[in-house]
Amino acid sequence: MEAAFAGVKVLDVSRLLPGPFCSMLLADFGAEVIKIEDPGGGDYIRWWSPFLGKNSGFHAVLNRNKKSLTLNLKHPEGKRIFKRLAETADVVLEGFRPGVMDRLGLGYEVLRALNPRLIYCAITGYGADGPRALRAGHDINYLALNGVLSYSGHQGNPTLSGVQVADLGGGALYAAFAIATALFARERLGEGQYIDLAMADGALTWHCLRWGKYLADGLVPTQGDDFLNHGFACYNLYATRDGRTMSLGALEPRFWQVFCATVGRPEWDTPRYFEPGPHQRDLQGEVAALFLTRDLCEWTELFAGADCCCEPVLNLDEVLADEQTRQRQMVVEMIHEAWGAYRQLGIAPKLSRTPGTIRGHAPELGEHTAGILAAMGIDAAAQAQLRAAKAI
Structure with a gap:
């Protein structure tokens, strides 16, 4: 060609x-x-x-x-x-x-x-x-x-x-x-x-999203102040029992609902999950405690069939061996x-x-x-x- x-x-x-x-x-x-x-x-x-x-x-x-x-x-x-x-x-x-x-x-x-x-x-x-x-x-x-x-x-x-x-x-x-x-x-x-x-x-x-928010609310961005930078429980990184990390990106209500159902915590599924406030710190603590109860491979297996944007943080060796990476011919x-x-x-x-x-x-x-x-x-x-x- x-x-x-x-x-x-x-x-x-x-x-x-x-x-x-x-x-x-x-x-x-x-x-x-x-x-x-x-x-x-x-x-x-x-x-x-x-x-x-x-x-x-x-x-x-x-x-x-x-x-x-x-x-x-x-x-x-x-x-x-x-x-x-x-x-x-x-x-x-x-x-x-x-x-x-x-x-x-x-x-x-x-x-x-x-x-x-x-x-x-x-x-x-x-x-x-x-x-x-x-x-x-x-x-x-x-x-x-x-x-x-x-x-x-x-x-x-x-x-x-x-x-x-x-x-x-x-x-x-x-x-x-x-x-x-x-x-x-x-x-x-x-x-x-x-x-x-x-x-x-x-x-x-690359500030485009935070820039737009700043234009609208006039608040200077700080660490942990927003749903995309550690401010919300539904979009964060969580340590597992074996010292690895899971990524959770359940921003939309349907993803959060599936996540809560998958981990057996339906009480977390309320509109407040996507509202800023001190309660986010408490919810993050609860989610963090949950992820510490299993190893990375167990969480990966659990979420394999759950459509809720929860994935393991892979190291580079694992990425190179990943089937998605190889099928996309990225190696x-x-x-x-x-x-x-x-x-x-x-x-x-x-x-x-x-x-x-x-x-x-x-x-x-x-x-x-x-x-x-x-x-x-x-x-x-x-x-x-x-x-x-x-x-x-």
Whole structure:
């Protein structure tokens, strides 16, 4: 089948998590992603232990379906090669602080003059302008400053998510959406554009439900003040007898009714279950005491036939073995000639006409340098000179 992004060339100058996850999504759906890496060491994430072969396991997951070209963007010849690639590229993706690519002489205006159809996406922490534009940051900082952490968790302790909400949700996913949007717009308008994407901005929009509540009642959100953040008994996490955890999400009356009937506590099924107030703490205590009477496997078996949104909290090993995960092809068995067998994350969106595919492993550092340069007309002798000059 024809891939959705077949023929789209992406020059990815980003590192670590947000940019590489974004370009992985594009590569999964057919884009040719050329990962531009410094000859001295490449993407930093390659060297984070633990390792698969000579590279990090993080790299193996984030950089599948891509090519690796080592290019020194501080060297005149490296800049020249990058500009030549940009002349025929569709997308440039970078994740530096604002102004870095401009100082290298490779910013949007320079590249746009070479290729007016180019889409240039800059993923930054706080955006291209504003008082924090040049400030360093990570996922934890973006979530702290945009208020997400202020009402995450309970009992006065802000809680970090186990996944990077701002990096992935606020940055990578929005960037992929913005790039796809710009590609679509280019078909109508005939030219590319600049995308200024701040991870802090993107994660801020994840407030949407609490924002709506705040607009209506004017109350600043706090931990445990609402039905979605530990405030209600019907939507919470509960420890089991064997030290595991069950998740209960019986928000709607019909789900709560089934839950109460299943655990033999029909007296809990009153309209007050979905009303705020001190009684919620008492009800939470009663539900918590109930869950401590059985092991996780017993509760899982009990609720297997009950339609009430009560499920076990699985660890990653259990998720990989889960029948739903496997039937949805969210775990893909791979074999690498050097690493051996390993399991790759699957592709979440299931498109019927242009499905995504995993066509290749994450590349070794500079694995495709010779081939890409040869396709540009740079022969082996010239490549040897560039290598000696540390331009590639």
